[in-house]
Amino acid sequence: MGLHPGMGFSDARAFCRDLQSRPADQKADQDFLNTLARWAKRYCPWVGLEGINGLALNIAGSAHLFGGEAAMMDDMRHGLTQAGITAHLGLADTRGAAWALAHYGEGIAPVGAAQAQIASLPVAALRLEEKTCIALQRLGVRDIAELSALPRATVTRRFGRDVLLRLDQALGAQAEEISPLPEAPHYGVRITLPDPIGLTADVMAGAERVLERLCSKLKSREMGACILQLTLRRVDRSNQQVELRLARPLRDVARILPLFQRGVDQVDAGFGIDQLRLVATQVEPLPATQISHTSTVQHKGLEDLITRIGTRIGLENVQRFLPADSHIPERSFIISPAAYSVPAGSWPTIRLRPLQLFAPEPIGGSDTRPPARFRWRRMSFATARTVGPERIAPEWWLSDENRCSGVRDYWKVETKQGRRLWLFYTPQNPGWFVQGEFA
Amino acid sequence: MFSFALGGQITGSVLWICEGWRTEQISPTGFAPYLDPQNLLYAKAKGQPNVLAVAEEALRSGAISLVIMELSAPIGLTAGRRLQLAAEAGRSTGLCIISEGMGSNAAETRWRCAPIFDAKDSTLQRWELIKNKSGTLSEWDVKWDAETRRVIVVSEAAQRQGSARMPD
Numbered sequence: 001m002g003l004h005p006g007m008g009f010s011d012a013r014a015f016c017r018d019l020q021s022r023p024a025d026q027k028a029d030q031d032f033l034n035t036l037a038r039w040a041k042r043y044c045p046w047v048g049l050e051g052i053n054g055l056a057l058n059i060a061g062s063a064h065l066f067g068g069e070a071a072m073m074d075d076m077r078h079g080l081t082q083a084g085i086t087a088h089l090g091l092a093d094t095r096g097a098a099w100a101l102a103h104y105g106e107g108i109a110p111v112g113a114a115q116a117q118i119a120s121l122p123v124a125a126l127r128l129e130e131k132t133c134i135a136l137q138r139l140g141v142r143d144i145a146e147l148s149a150l151p152r153a154t155v156t157r158r159f160g161r162d163v164l165l166r167l168d169q170a171l172g173a174q175a176e177e178i179s180p181l182p183e184a185p186h187y188g189v190r191i192t193l194p195d196p197i198g199l200t201a202d203v204m205a206g207a208e209r210v211l212e213r214l215c216s217k218l219k220s221r222e223m224g225a226c227i228l229q230l231t232l233r234r235v236d237r238s239n240q241q242v243e244l245r246l247a248r249p250l251r252d253v254a255r256i257l258p259l260f261q262r263g264v265d266q267v268d269a270g271f272g273i274d275q276l277r278l279v280a281t282q283v284e285p286l287p288a289t290q291i292s293h294t295s296t297v298q299h300k301g302l303e304d305l306i307t308r309i310g311t312r313i314g315l316e317n318v319q320r321f322l323p324a325d326s327h328i329p330e331r332s333f334i335i336s337p338a339a340y341s342v343p344a345g346s347w348p349t350i351r352l353r354p355l356q357l358f359a360p361e362p363i364g365g366s367d368t369r370p371p372a373r374f375r376w377r378r379m380s381f382a383t384a385r386t387v388g389p390e391r392i393a394p395e396w397w398l399s400d401e402n403r404c405s406g407v408r409d410y411w412k413v414e415t416k417q418g419r420r421l422w423l424f425y426t427p428q429n430p431g432w433f434v435q436g437e438f439a
Numbered sequence: 440m441f442s443f444a445l446g447g448q449i450t451g452s453v454l455w456i457c458e459g460w461r462t463e464q465i466s467p468t469g470f471a472p473y474l475d476p477q478n479l480l481y482a483k484a485k486g487q488p489n490v491l492a493v494a495e496e497a498l499r500s501g502a503i504s505l506v507i508m509e510l511s512a513p514i515g516l517t518a519g520r521r522l523q524l525a526a527e528a529g530r531s532t533g534l535c536i537i538s539e540g541m542g543s544n545a546a547e548t549r550w551r552c553a554p555i556f557d558a559k560d561s562t563l564q565r566w567e568l569i570k571n572k573s574g575t576l577s578e579w580d581v582k583w584d585a586e587t588r589r590v591i592v593v594s595e596a597a598q599r600q601g602s603a604r605m606p607d
Binding site for chain 2: 317
């Protein structure tokens with residue numbers, strides 16, 4: 001269509017009227033390329049990244065497994081097309097020649113014929129800088145054949161060593177490596193048993209063995225497991241799963257093992273279990289820390305307790321209070337899951353606040369002073385003493401439908417019946433509400 | 440206030456368990472004078488059986504010194520006994536907040552706490568000990584002293600309303 005990278009958006013719109021634009025997400029692109037590299041390992045073990053949008057595969061010795069180079073390329077192209085990816089493939093003896101073919105020619109260079117195959121390609125196919133390419137074109141050097149015909153000494157003097165290095169790499173005179181991506185560590189271990197087991201104690205002993213191996217693996221990489229999944233395969237080939245979500249990343253066998261007890265108790269062993277597989281599906285870095293005599297030991301028990309409670313009611317339901325910077329009473333604290341937060345903050349008490357807060361409950365009355373008698377929750381109260389008003393204005397920079405009735409005048413009302421309530425009056429929309437209760 | 444005052448006097452963590460449907464929310468800005476909110480964990484369980492299970496787990500672990508649970512239905516003999524055994528094993532204290540007349544036989548003590556109005560003091564409460572397995576029953580009028588963070592028992596003679604000896 002005439003579009004190319006680096007084009008202005010309005011220029012591109014002139015070619016293609018309904019062009020859509022999205023901000024580039026380089027991280028996602030990189031992740032996708034890594035995923036693609038993992039997929040490409042089906043063709044050969046030696047897969048490296050090529051720039052930001054390419055992969056380099058060293059298929060030496062693995063092409064015959066797919067029935068030859070051409071069949072392998074077809075298979076690759078078929079797989080990529082199925083996934084909706086448009087790819088340019090090039091195959092040659094050297095990495096440079098393959099790059100040139102992939103970008104400018106597409107196709108397979110037969111063994112030993114790379115030079116002939118890429119001779120007619122433009123000099124840009126040699127992975128040269130754009131400036132160098134333009135300079136070469138100005139001199140009338142358009143394709144690779146013309147460049148290789150030039151005397152080497154003059155080329156180096158004019159353009160530096162880079163041009164000849166790239167040419168030699170493409171033609172095979174200079175070696176070039178592909179550095180494969182590191183294998184992502186896999187935190188999973190399994191144990192297969194000669195005879196099926198069924199007793200809880202046996203299963204726990206088996207779990208201890210796999211857990212020991214997993215924990216030593218985690219320890220060697222300074223990681224801690226957050227979510228563990230124990231899969232028990234029964235003799236009849238059905239799987240029983242026990243999932244454990246830990247409040248803190250852990251790699252301590254003695255602490256993790258008791259936490260599995262509850263899950264293992266609920267497993268139906270059927271005719272017996274003959275394989276245990278333990279996978280840490282989510283891991284977090286857990287660097288070794290200095291042990292000191294002043295550190296508190298008590299936290300350990302608490303974290304294990306949070307985990308145990310979390311397996312029953314959900315880890316996000318065990319919460320703690322953290323201070324928040326707001327003068328609105330309901331927003332002056334936040335509740336966050338205890339597993340993912342640390343206790344923090346000071347709680348200054350500037351003004352009296354009720355022990356309990358609830359959603360505002362309307363009561364009768366429209367005077368600006370608290371009503372002398374009122375009914376709340378089917379009980380009648382007589383006001384004995386009032387403290388107030390304390391005017392709290394809404395946070396206008398946030399939209400909150402609870403606060404659309406405007407400013408509130410809060411009163412602490414002590415009733416003759418004993419209860420001490422927190423009432424507020426909304427002057428802009430007259431009405432009285434109860435929102436909290438003091439001790 | 441009884442729960443928070445008790446939690447403030449105990450060293451160690453406090454776990455507050457309630458059922459998820461409750462709209463009343465304890466407010467840390469309110470109870471901070473009594474109990475440091477850093478020491479409080481707040482668990483929301485679904486249904487009373489879960490509340491009791493979590494409470495038993497926490498009592499038994501020993502990592503928590505006080506477990507406060509808000510109950511909506513009376514607990515049976517089995518549940519009460521289990522909680523008691525768990526508390527003994529973990530050397531911790533459990534406190535159930537219940538409605539009037541819902542008490543369990545397993546409880547060591549049962550208290551009825553209500554604020555009472557007083558012309559001078561706005562923290563006055565009456566704490567009645569209405570069940571005690573190892574002692575006699577009694578009642579006290581107490582007030583909260585914010586400076587020392589202590590509960591102070593108010594002497595009856597001076598404070599009892601309508602008392603002849605009450606100073607003007």
